[in-house]
Amino acid sequence: MTHSLGPHVLGQRVVVRRIVPGETGPTGGPAFTDVLGTCESWSDGEVLIRTEEGDEVRIPTGLIVSGKPVPPRPSRFRRLTDADVDARLDALRGEPAPPPPVDVQLIGVARLARSLGEGGGEVRSSDAGDGTLVVEVLHDGEPVATATLRHDDEWxxxxxxxxxxDHRRRGSRRLLLAAVTGALAERGISVLAGxxxxxxxxxxGLASAIGFERHHTTTAAG
Structure with a gap:
């Protein structure tokens, strides 16, 4: 079966129509279903699509009937100007801004939770006062990964x-971000910025892989 998809769509949002083996369609022929998501791999006769709900769908390439790249979903943050976002972050920093150029990245907490899936392991979160949140992943009761955040209202x-x-490349960063997501959701926070x-x-690359969107890049004054 031929189609125009291939490894060139890696990293792109695509819609793929595939045959459903063993099922019959309404006209008596093969049954088909569509899968919408990001193409994460294409090798060894199989394509991996991650849906927008965070699920992995593996499709043998021989079952693909058709497919095409589709435009990204419109960003929920598009209506916010650079000044709007910078004003939010100025209120949250509690210390000087990092020197430019800096990419300001945003993601909805619910979307991040779908991207990361369920966390695990031993985690701990605590409010350190003045809107500061500390989240830790523990090993034998000791922190091996730590995130600090400042929050106010819904951001x-x-x-x-x-x-x-000693705990790099063991999934600790992902566990930490999943723990951060849970701690933010418990506090009613809907947007995470970086x-x-x-x-x-x-x-x-890490931020993009888990769904952060670059809103704008800061530049030096003058």
Missing amino acids: ALLRTLDVED EIPADDPAAR
């Missing part, structure tokens, strides 16, 4: 995200 700003060297140096591609 929170991620200030630090640290993982002990500020990432524009020259840090690794951090920008």
Whole structure:
């Protein structure tokens, strides 16, 4: 079966029509279903689509009937001007802003929860006063990954995200972010913001992979 999709759609939002094996459609022929989401891998005769609910759908390429890239869903933050967002963050920082250029990244807490799935392990969150929230992932009762945030009303700003060297690349960062999401949801916070140096591609890549949207990039005054 031929179609125009392939590895070139990696990272793109796509809609894929596939055959449902063993089922019959209303006209007596094969049954079909559509899958909408982001193409995360295309190899060994299989494509992996992550739906907007965070589910993984693996489709043998031989069952794909048709498909195409589709435009990203309109951002809920598009109506906010740069000045609107900067004013929010100025109220949350509690300390000087990082030197520009910095990418201001935003995500809805509910969307982040869908992207990360359920967390796990031993976690702890505490309010340190003055709108500061500390979230930790623990190992044998000791923190191995720590996030600090400041929150006010329905927004929170991620200030630090640290993982002990011995626990890097073990999923601790993802567990920490899942714990952050839970702590924010418990407090009725709906938007999480982050500020990432524009020259840090690794951090920008991580933010993009879990659904953060770059709202704007700060520039030096004058």
